[in-house]
Amino acid sequence: MSRLELSSGSVPQLARHARLRFDQSRQQWVLLVPERVMTPDEICVEILQACDGQATVAGLTALLERKYVAEPGVIAREVLALLQDLADRGYLIDREAA
Amino acid sequence: MDDRAFAAPEPAAGTAPALPMAVLAELTHRCPLQCPYCSNPVELEAASRELSTEDWQRVIGELAALGVLQIHFSGGEPLVRRDLVTLVAHADRAGLYTNLITSAVMFTRAKVAELAEAGLAHVQVSLQGASAPLAERIGGFRGGHAKKIEAAGWVREEGMALTLNAVMHRQNLDELPRIIDMAVEMGAQRLEVAHVQYYGWALKNRAALMPTLAQLDEATRIVEEGQARLAGVLAIDYVIPDYYAVRPKTCMGGWGRQFFNISPSGKVLPCHAAETITGLRFDSVREAPLAEIWQRSEALNLYRGTGWMQEPCRSCIHAEEDFGGCRCQAFALAGDAAATDPACAKSPLHARLFSLAGAEAEAGSDRFLYRNFSGGTPEG
Numbered sequence: 256m257s258r259l260e261l262s263s264g265s266v267p268q269l270a271r272h273a274r275l276r277f278d279q280s281r282q283q284w285v286l287l288v289p290e291r292v293m294t295p296d297e298i299c300v301e302i303l304q305a306c307d308g309q310a311t312v313a314g315l316t317a318l319l320e321r322k323y324v325a326e327p328g329v330i331a332r333e334v335l336a337l338l339q340d341l342a343d344r345g346y347l348i349d350r351e352a353a
Numbered sequence: 354m355d356d357r358a359f360a361a362p363e364p365a366a367g368t369a370p371a372l373p374m375a376v377l378a379e380l381t382h383r384c385p386l387q388c389p390y391c392s393n394p395v396e397l398e399a400a401s402r403e404l405s406t407e408d409w410q411r412v413i414g415e416l417a418a419l420g421v422l423q424i425h426f427s428g429g430e431p432l433v434r435r436d437l438v439t440l441v442a443h444a445d446r447a448g449l450y451t452n453l454i455t456s457a458v459m460f461t462r463a464k465v466a467e468l469a470e471a472g473l474a475h476v477q478v479s480l481q482g483a484s485a486p487l488a489e490r491i492g493g494f495r496g497g498h499a500k501k502i503e504a505a506g507w508v509r510e511e512g513m514a515l516t517l518n519a520v521m522h523r524q525n526l527d528e529l530p531r532i533i534d535m536a537v538e539m540g541a542q543r544l545e546v547a548h549v550q551y552y553g554w555a556l557k558n559r560a561a562l563m564p565t566l567a568q569l570d571e572a573t574r575i576v577e578e579g580q581a582r583l584a585g586v587l588a589i590d591y592v593i594p595d596y597y598a599v600r601p602k603t604c605m606g607g608w609g610r611q612f613f614n615i616s617p618s619g620k621v622l623p624c625h626a627a628e629t630i631t632g633l634r635f636d637s638v639r640e641a642p643l644a645e646i647w648q649r650s651e652a653l654n655l656y657r658g659t660g661w662m663q664e665p666c667r668s669c670i671h672a673e674e675d676f677g678g679c680r681c682q683a684f685a686l687a688g689d690a691a692a693t694d695p696a697c698a699k700s701p702l703h704a705r706l707f708s709l710a711g712a713e714a715e716a717g718s719d720r721f722l723y724r725n726f727s728g729g730t731p732e733g
Contacts, residue, residue: 257586258584258585258586271474271512271513271514272513272514274450274474276448278420278422280372280419281372281420285422287422287423287450287474288514289474289475289514289542289543290475290516290543290590292374292375292423342585343585344588345514345542345588
């Protein structure tokens with residue numbers, strides 16, 4: 256096994272064992288993963304919901320750039336960093352590489 | 354299980370307890386293995402007292418309604434139960450994240466496929482060592498080691514997350530580097546390197562299991578080197594033996610705070626070792642709705658929060674971080690479940706515990722007392 260390194264052409268998707276769910280009891284989104292419950296913020300939820308197995312990292316970035324205002328390159332950097340962090344924890348796969 | 358704190362909203366003082374995050378469902382105490390550090394109680398519950406399939410299905414529904422997010426199916430060996438696939442499917446449909454904690458020796462290829470189909474997300478396979486002779490001597494089960502490796506491959510083929518749980522002690526710490534390599538070869542995403550915690554069976558076997566301080570330091574070095582080298586490939590979680598610690602562990606994230614355990618017969622326990630504290634009465638899911646037990650159980654309320662604490666815990670700045678450590682360990686070693694966990698450097702018993710660990714590690718016999726339903730069998 257080697258580290259999954261995402262790039263702008265990657266097609267990230269949540270792994271089978273990483274489940275994004277709205278927790279009715281606590282009224283918040285949770286990402287359920289082995290031995291952990293993560294509480295993603297609003298933008299993270301938006302990104303993960305857009306990871307439909309078709310969208311590329313570049314496409315996800317473009318989607319957010321239409322909605323949020325930031326210095327050039329900032330959104331791309333942050334989207335990639337967030338997804339790479341999840342990939343390093345084993346919660347994402349890359350459909351492009353698969 | 355591990356004690357990692359989860360992000361969860363905290364209740365204001367004096368209100369109902371927070372919603373529980375996860376539950377350990379001990380389906381049975383039956384197990385083909387006989388590990389001398391088994392986390393089950395010394396008094397194992399007989400098969401005839403186990404909850405039925407219908408009981409568990411009702412309880413799983415109650416868990417989801419109560420706000421529980423994850424269920425860990427454990428044992429004994431949960432694969433002994435013929436209704437495991439049914440229960441996993443029921444939990445998955447109820448919206449619970451499902452995890453199976455197993456020795457893997459009873460897996461068949463078909464069973465792994467059925468569990469994946471039922472929605473099982475994560476499988477944790479125990480390892481007793483890296484070499485078959487040692488691993489099988491510790492588990493007391495011949496042929497088990499190769500079977501685990503084969504079954505772990507099936508888990509990965511089905512796309513389920515794989516964690517390996519390596520319980521470490523004096524007699525297998527030399528194999529730690531090889532265990533880390535094995536975890537990578539087997540395609541695991543996570544490896545738990547957990548030094549034995551001394552309750553129940555492990556307490557009886559403490560002299561045969563306690564590592565030396567030199568071994569502990571070497572293990573810590575190996576784990577840290579592995580964590581750095583394998584970043585993004587294998588996550589290594591590490592639990593140190595608390596006899597050698599300075600600060601106690603935040604046991605279960607605090608008593609009755611985020612987790613609980615359901616025993617094979619349906620008792621609701623704050624942790625799997627809680628029955629070692631004699632004199633506590635635990636409520637059963639056979640007698641009352643789970644939501645009521647979670648809120649009102651006398652045993653759960655006894656050590657919730659910080660109001661029960663004595664000194665030095667009461668005025669300690671860490672009181673809300675580690676909740677005074679482990680109640681079972683305080684009871685076992687200080688004779689009082691409300692005492693400071695002797696693993697804490699502020700406990701008056703700490704220095705004695707530290708030297709006892711060193712002495713047992715140097716002079717203890719390697720002979721095990723194997724876990725079974727008849728009170729244990731000494732190694733022949």
